[in-house]
Amino acid sequence: MSEPTRAVKVWDLPVRLFHWLLVALFLFSLLSGKMKGNWMEWHMYSGFAILALVIFRILWGFAGSTHARFSSFLAGPGACLRFAKRLLSKAPAYVAGHNPIGGWMVIILLLSLLLQAGTGLFANDDISIEGPLYKFVSKEMSDRLTAIHYYNFNVMVFFVFTHVAAVVFHVFVKKENLVSAMFTGTRNLDAATEVPAARFASSWLALILFALALVAVYLVVKRPF
Numbered sequence: 001m002s003e004p005t006r007a008v009k010v011w012d013l014p015v016r017l018f019h020w021l022l023v024a025l026f027l028f029s030l031l032s033g034k035m036k037g038n039w040m041e042w043h044m045y046s047g048f049a050i051l052a053l054v055i056f057r058i059l060w061g062f063a064g065s066t067h068a069r070f071s072s073f074l075a076g077p078g079a080c081l082r083f084a085k086r087l088l089s090k091a092p093a094y095v096a097g098h099n100p101i102g103g104w105m106v107i108i109l110l111l112s113l114l115l116q117a118g119t120g121l122f123a124n125d126d127i128s129i130e131g132p133l134y135k136f137v138s139k140e141m142s143d144r145l146t147a148i149h150y151y152n153f154n155v156m157v158f159f160v161f162t163h164v165a166a167v168v169f170h171v172f173v174k175k176e177n178l179v180s181a182m183f184t185g186t187r188n189l190d191a192a193t194e195v196p197a198a199r200f201a202s203s204w205l206a207l208i209l210f211a212l213a214l215v216a217v218y219l220v221v222k223r224p225f
């Protein structure tokens with residue numbers, strides 16, 4: 001296996017902040033949801049924050065830096081298959097941004113988080129907790145959405161487990177430290193890896209998009225009008 005020879009900036013600050021905030025909120029939601037009681041109120045706030053983060057990430061997927069854009073990492077089945085073969089071979093599997101398979105995992109994670117936060121808005125616990133949009137649906141519909149909220153939680157845990165297992169595989173088997181790249185933004189790539197010219201979008205634009213996402217969630221949750 002050839003050694004990595006150059007450091008290339010791939011992840012902008014907004015992607016890195018998004019990721020680690022998401023991890024913290026995901027863990028907090030998981031624990032507060034399990035603890036129930038007074039923690040349920042915090043569970044809801046954490047869900048609203050995750051919703052805002054995911055809306056931001058979707059906007060950033062269209063307007064953000066090159067490697068954050070969906071168009072830069074969504075690949076067809078041929079590219080995924082070729083990459084899978086490389087992964088299973090002894091050859092290095094460096095890619096500047098998300099690899100073709102990892103790119104689809106990003107989409108799956110974002111969609112399952114969206115489904116989780118979205119169904120939570122309509123959920124009820126049959127005792128004292130109701131999502132902010134509970135009153136806009138029938139009790140039966142709320143119960144069904146609550147069931148999806150519970151079921152999708154397990155599905156999501158499975159996806160997150162797979163995601164973390166894939167990262168561990170890259171770190172220990174392919175000797176590529178993706179985790180430090182998610183902290184520093186810089187990835188070590190071997191000389192053979194093609195590095196497309198990347199454009200880095202302004203963090204101010206990210207802040208504006210995140211503020212818009214927060215306002216959208218506030219309007220849905222509080223409905224001030």
Ligand code: HEM
Nearest residue numbers: 015019023026097098099102106109160164167178179182
């Ligand atoms: C400690 C546990 C975790 C570690 C070490 C980790 C690590 C990473 C790494 C290294 C990447 C970049 C992958 C690449 O280079 O293509 C990544 C991306 C991502 N991870 Fe995690 N992750 C963790 C937990 C989670 C959790 C709990 C979630 C969601 C609930 C999550 C969601 C994502 C998403 C959505 C991306 C794509 C980032 C983007 O493009 O904006 N991760 N993760």
